[in-house]
Amino acid sequence: MFERCLQVKEFMASYEGKWMVAGGWAIDLHIGEETRDHEDIEVAVFRDEQRSLASLLADWDIYIATEGEKEKWDLEDPIELPIHEIYAFHQGGKQLEILINERNRGRWRFRKDLELTFPLSMMNLQSEQGVPYLNPEIVLLYKAANTKEKDHDDFNYVFPHLNEHQKEWLKQALIQHVPNHPWLEALLY
Structure with missing residues (x-):
């Protein structure tokens, strides 16, 4: 169980x-079981x-997501907002999506609303296997902006x-960022 997460843990050790x-895997790590298939x-x-x-x-092919397109990233160039996604591909078919987060003065900041x-x-x-994962409430806030069926499933599993x-x-974050989100119905009671 969680083989892909353990591979990432090994890779990220250095x-x-x-x-x-982050993402759906963080939800599953919080629950302690794999609830669905994950594309990445x-x-x-x-x-x-x-x-x-x-x-x-350094030895991966790296692309950044810009306005729906992927363009090669020169590792020397700093990535600035609004760019926040990196796609990394390695020989042998390994791939990783990296999500860049903001922080300031000891606080994580939601890139879509820096007041959150x-x-x-x-x-x-941290999971039982020692894998650090993003808190599920933060994962769900990211998923709330463009909610897909799998995101609703993630919410229902982790709630x-x-x-x-x-x-x-x-x-409170949904009230501020997506005040009409359907998850609020469950959260208000």
């Missing part, structure tokens, strides 16, 4: 910065640690595993 599994695996890192990331990915923050010291948890603090933070 990374000097903070990293954590996403890793969250911080924008201010790009040099360490460039070093880690979370303490860095509490923004990730019973969220504590009251997680539910309250997600509720």
